[in-house]
Amino acid sequence: MTWVRQLLAIDRRIIFLLVGAGAALPLLFPLNLPVAVTPRVRAAYDAIDALPPGSKVLLSMDYEPDIMAELFPMSVAVLRHCFRKHVQVIAMTLYPAGTGLGERAISTAAKAEGAVLNRDYAWLGYKSGFQVVMIGIGENLRGMYPVDFYGTPLDSIPVTRHVNSYAQLQMVINLSGSSAADYWIQFAQGRYHAPLVIGCTAVMATDYYPYLSSKQLLGLIGGMKGAAEYERLIDTFGDARRGMDAQSLVHLIVVGLVIVGNAALFISKRSGGDGGGPASGSMTR
Amino acid sequence: MTLQTWIAAFLTLCVFSFLYKDNPFYRFAEHLFVGAAAGYLLAVQWQNVLIPNVWTPLLHDHKLVVLIPLALGLMMLARAWDKGAGIARWSLAFYVGIYSGVAIPGYMQAQIFAQLADAAKPFAPGWGAVNSALVLVGLLTVLAYFFFSAPHKGVHGAGARVGIYFLMVAFGASFGYTVMARVSLLIARVQFLLRDWLHVLPGP
Amino acid sequence: MRRGPLLLTFLSGAAIAALFFIPHYRAQAANSMLLEWTLVVYAFALILGSISLWNSHARKVRNRAEGWGFSVVTLVSLLAITALGVWKGVGEGTPVDWIYNTVNSPLASTMFALLAFVIASAAFRAFRARSVEATLLLVTAIVMMIGRVSIGELISHRLPGITEWLLDVPNLAAKRAIAIGVGLGAVSTALKIILGIERSYLGRS
Amino acid sequence: MVRSGFVTPELDTRWFDPARLNVLIGILLFTAFLVVNIFRARAKGTLYVRPIAGLKALDEAIGRATEMGRPVLYVPGLSDMSEVGTFAAITICARLAYRVAEMGCDIDVPCYDPVVMTVLDGAVREAYSKAGKPDAFRPGCVHYVSAQQMAYVAAVNGFMLRELPAANIYMGSFYAESLLLAETGARTGAIQIAGTDKVTQLPFFVCACDYTLLGEELFAASAYLGREPIQLATVIAQDWAKALAAAAIVGALVLSALGHPALQTWLKVA
Numbered sequence: 001m002t003w004v005r006q007l008l009a010i011d012r013r014i015i016f017l018l019v020g021a022g023a024a025l026p027l028l029f030p031l032n033l034p035v036a037v038t039p040r041v042r043a044a045y046d047a048i049d050a051l052p053p054g055s056k057v058l059l060s061m062d063y064e065p066d067i068m069a070e071l072f073p074m075s076v077a078v079l080r081h082c083f084r085k086h087v088q089v090i091a092m093t094l095y096p097a098g099t100g101l102g103e104r105a106i107s108t109a110a111k112a113e114g115a116v117l118n119r120d121y122a123w124l125g126y127k128s129g130f131q132v133v134m135i136g137i138g139e140n141l142r143g144m145y146p147v148d149f150y151g152t153p154l155d156s157i158p159v160t161r162h163v164n165s166y167a168q169l170q171m172v173i174n175l176s177g178s179s180a181a182d183y184w185i186q187f188a189q190g191r192y193h194a195p196l197v198i199g200c201t202a203v204m205a206t207d208y209y210p211y212l213s214s215k216q217l218l219g220l221i222g223g224m225k226g227a228a229e230y231e232r233l234i235d236t237f238g239d240a241r242r243g244m245d246a247q248s249l250v251h252l253i254v255v256g257l258v259i260v261g262n263a264a265l266f267i268s269k270r271s272g273g274d275g276g277g278p279a280s281g282s283m284t285r
Numbered sequence: 286m287t288l289q290t291w292i293a294a295f296l297t298l299c300v301f302s303f304l305y306k307d308n309p310f311y312r313f314a315e316h317l318f319v320g321a322a323a324g325y326l327l328a329v330q331w332q333n334v335l336i337p338n339v340w341t342p343l344l345h346d347h348k349l350v351v352l353i354p355l356a357l358g359l360m361m362l363a364r365a366w367d368k369g370a371g372i373a374r375w376s377l378a379f380y381v382g383i384y385s386g387v388a389i390p391g392y393m394q395a396q397i398f399a400q401l402a403d404a405a406k407p408f409a410p411g412w413g414a415v416n417s418a419l420v421l422v423g424l425l426t427v428l429a430y431f432f433f434s435a436p437h438k439g440v441h442g443a444g445a446r447v448g449i450y451f452l453m454v455a456f457g458a459s460f461g462y463t464v465m466a467r468v469s470l471l472i473a474r475v476q477f478l479l480r481d482w483l484h485v486l487p488g489p
Numbered sequence: 490m491r492r493g494p495l496l497l498t499f500l501s502g503a504a505i506a507a508l509f510f511i512p513h514y515r516a517q518a519a520n521s522m523l524l525e526w527t528l529v530v531y532a533f534a535l536i537l538g539s540i541s542l543w544n545s546h547a548r549k550v551r552n553r554a555e556g557w558g559f560s561v562v563t564l565v566s567l568l569a570i571t572a573l574g575v576w577k578g579v580g581e582g583t584p585v586d587w588i589y590n591t592v593n594s595p596l597a598s599t600m601f602a603l604l605a606f607v608i609a610s611a612a613f614r615a616f617r618a619r620s621v622e623a624t625l626l627l628v629t630a631i632v633m634m635i636g637r638v639s640i641g642e643l644i645s646h647r648l649p650g651i652t653e654w655l656l657d658v659p660n661l662a663a664k665r666a667i668a669i670g671v672g673l674g675a676v677s678t679a680l681k682i683i684l685g686i687e688r689s690y691l692g693r694s
Numbered sequence: 695m696v697r698s699g700f701v702t703p704e705l706d707t708r709w710f711d712p713a714r715l716n717v718l719i720g721i722l723l724f725t726a727f728l729v730v731n732i733f734r735a736r737a738k739g740t741l742y743v744r745p746i747a748g749l750k751a752l753d754e755a756i757g758r759a760t761e762m763g764r765p766v767l768y769v770p771g772l773s774d775m776s777e778v779g780t781f782a783a784i785t786i787c788a789r790l791a792y793r794v795a796e797m798g799c800d801i802d803v804p805c806y807d808p809v810v811m812t813v814l815d816g817a818v819r820e821a822y823s824k825a826g827k828p829d830a831f832r833p834g835c836v837h838y839v840s841a842q843q844m845a846y847v848a849a850v851n852g853f854m855l856r857e858l859p860a861a862n863i864y865m866g867s868f869y870a871e872s873l874l875l876a877e878t879g880a881r882t883g884a885i886q887i888a889g890t891d892k893v894t895q896l897p898f899f900v901c902a903c904d905y906t907l908l909g910e911e912l913f914a915a916s917a918y919l920g921r922e923p924i925q926l927a928t929v930i931a932q933d934w935a936k937a938l939a940a941a942a943i944v945g946a947l948v949l950s951a952l953g954h955p956a957l958q959t960w961l962k963v964a
Contacts, residue, residue, distance in 0.1 A: 328574020354492025
């Protein structure tokens with residue numbers, strides 16, 4: 001069974017090429033496969049949709065450019081939804097490099113929905129220290145942010161004028177790719193009982209199911225796929241939905257590789273081969 | 286704008302070249318990245334922490350209480366010399382003490398009690414009860430797996446075995462989702478190269 | 490020798506833990522103040538770290554170690570960006586912001602994107618159904634990968650429902666047990682530190 | 695405290711939040727478990743903790759590195775002192791450095807967090823002097839790399855490919871970097887042992903490493919390595935708490951079914 005051995009010893013670079021092509025081709029020749037909406041994303045959408053016009057939400061966009069692929073389209077989609085429902089957004093970030101991204105997400109969404117700075121939203125910008133800021137807002141928002149990103153005192157901004165802590169907010173939305181999400185659960189939700197919706201990278205998504213079940217989270221938007229679902233819910237077509245064909249194809253390639261790799265190993269073992277090198281891992285008990 | 290795109294595209298390709306093998310381009314990108322990241326973080330701390338939390342309150346508002354964290358910070362710097370280890374220990378002691386103190390009630394509330402309360406809520410009616418029961422079984426058996434003070438034998442051993450199956454399904458779920466996340470990031474990078482750099486894709 | 494620092498750990502830790510239970514506004518203000526102090530300490534630690542980084546690369550340059558030229562790149566970029574940031578700021582529109590978007594951000598994103606390739610290669614070579622456990626893991630992963638994207642729905646309408654069940658039941662159960670276990674581990678470690686049982690952080694194992 | 699604002703919130707002047715009583719009781723109970731077990735451990739001299747497979751492999755790995763005359767790479771996770779995984783990483787590193795010093799091979803510890811670097815530097819130094827070889831300590835073996843995740847990975851990957859450490863040990867809190875590090879390590883043929891409390895990353899370590907400590911095993915390991923009774927006592931205390939948690943869940947369920955939801959209500963955090 002030499003062909004099996006040859007297959008198992010295939011140069012990794014061929015696999016890399018395959019993946020690269022899988023990501024690029026659907027972008028060049030899109031198929032526009034349908035995007036199904038999953039319950040947790042719908043729950044997040046419904047929670048925001050149920051807010052009466054004039055409600056205020058705190059939106060913290062805690063990510064840096066390295067993972068913006070997943071969270072930036074999500075930010076735009078959520079913001080557009082809020083603006084459409086005339087929900088007032090107080091936006092901030094806990095990452096210094098998130099400032100530019102946050103501002104861009106807001107201006108993109110505001111332009112699309114005709115929202116106006118200070119009337120429909122406020123942009124507070126960056127403040128350092130996760131726990132410090134979250135606890136600080138619970139105590140006194142102005143202690144953390146005396147002025148907004150542009151230097152306007154919060155009292156001069158209609159959106160923030162009557163907001164002093166979580167108590168005057170109808171919801172906290174956190175879009176993050178790090179442990180910031182855990183701290184929002186621990187502090188904004190746990191300590192101050194703010195209703196919380198989280199959007200996160202797909203990697204993190206499965207970890208938050210216990211919090212959904214315990215209603216500590218009202219909804220969960222996971223990764224670029226979650227963003228694509230949200231885009232579909234608000235009926236827009238952004239970067240997340242554009243990437244979904246490539247997503248499907250590369251997933252198929254990875255699944256194919258797992259199956260072929262295992263099948264080849266199986267055949268080579270049955271024919272008495274060594275299985276193409278040592279096992280590279282062992283399960284520890 | 287174009288200069289920026291070209292540099293970014295060049296650096297993107299430098300890193301991708303690592304897939305072929307380690308090479309001077311990757312090494313250059315790696316060393317540039319390390320220096321740039323360290324410099325950026327230092328500058329950010331300077332502008333966002335040292336200026337607003339130390340400099341301004343001390344020199345403009347004359348808040349002397351700021352001298353305490355300043356002293357603790359300077360004591361930390363003493364670590365740069367071998368002899369300063371004893372001095373730096375005080376800053377570490379404070380820093381570690383604070384974060385331990387925050388962790389105790391934080392974890393107890395959000396991670397333990399909240400989860401216990403939800404696990405203890407009555408079963409859902411109808412078919413939901415089957416799922417509720419499965420969740421309970423999974424929870425108890427995984428806890429059994431992580432029970433260290435008895436060997437995995439008898440009932441406890443059997444429970445731990447079931448627990449590991451639940452763990453594996455959970456790992457599989459995380460795994461699938463992680464693949465999804467990484468693929469998304471690759472797609473965005475390819476989008477950047479094809480759209481912003483080579484202009485073969487239409488704009489957003 | 491270490492009694493002083495241990496006492497400081499105990500006092501600061503016990504104080505901030507106690508403040509959790511005291512809703513009094515003055516107590517909460519003290520709480521915030523203590524947390525802000527840690528930010529300052531961290532900033533100084535970062536300076537210390539950067540000195541360490543500088544030293545290790547400067548040593549390579551001084552000794553003309555293999556690849557010392559690359560270390561020059563690190564030293565120059567570290568110095569230049571720190572200086573620019575301190576001088577001109579780091580906000581929108583500053584030179585440091587431009588450098589961040591041109592250098593740091595694409596480098597970090599591309600490092601992340603490498604992961605997709607590495608995963609694919611590992612999928613072929615390393616992800617083996619060697620045991621019942623590993624098989625369960627792989628089968629779940631495959632169902633997830635297919636079931637959560639558009640193609641899954643084209644294959645079967647039931648797939649998304651199955652993935653949701655996997656997330657909602659077995660995944661939830663295991664993650665909850667882990668959350669409780671890790672939570673207890675965290676509380677226990679923190680208590681050990683505050684009570685002075687765990688001292689490795691002070692350089693004593 | 696309130697400097698401005700049209701809304702003047704009522705200032706809270708309570709000295710205790712009764713809604714958090716359950717959390718307080720939980721903490722006191724757990725502290726009691728800890729103290730009781732420390733006394734038990736002192737009286738008995740040791741306590742049983744089940745063996746953890748990956749730990750035996752640590753000695754093997756150091757042995758191999760010594761034979762080959764190559765360094766041991768210790769990656770203490772990519773988190774700061776607010777994460778418990780980091781503390782486990784520090785304890786394990788101290789014990790490991792002691793063995794490394796004894797056997798006379800070299801260790802390299804690249805750090806992500808500057809505070810962690812300071813701590814580890816002290817711990818490794820101390821380990822060398824405890825092993826009776828303070829002069830063998832190489833200044834700079836514990837060093838800061840970058841507090842930016844991917845810059846850190848780029849540098850450590852480069853180190854692995856160029857210095858070819860014989861053993862790579864990953865202990866602590868890991869995130870996206872896990873597979874990038876472990877895969878590069880596997881390419882160099884090093885023995886790899888990992889342990890993390892970040893469950894999301896476990897499948898990748900399991901696939902690419904020779905041994906993996908799962909979740910909480912990381913915490914137990916740091917206690918286990920020392921074999922000090924007091925450290926083991928904390929593992930037992932956690933077990934007691936787990937047993938109590940399980941009992942509370944089952945108890946609350948049964949009581950609710952019998953029409954007494956008091957326990958379930960009490961568990962709820964207000």
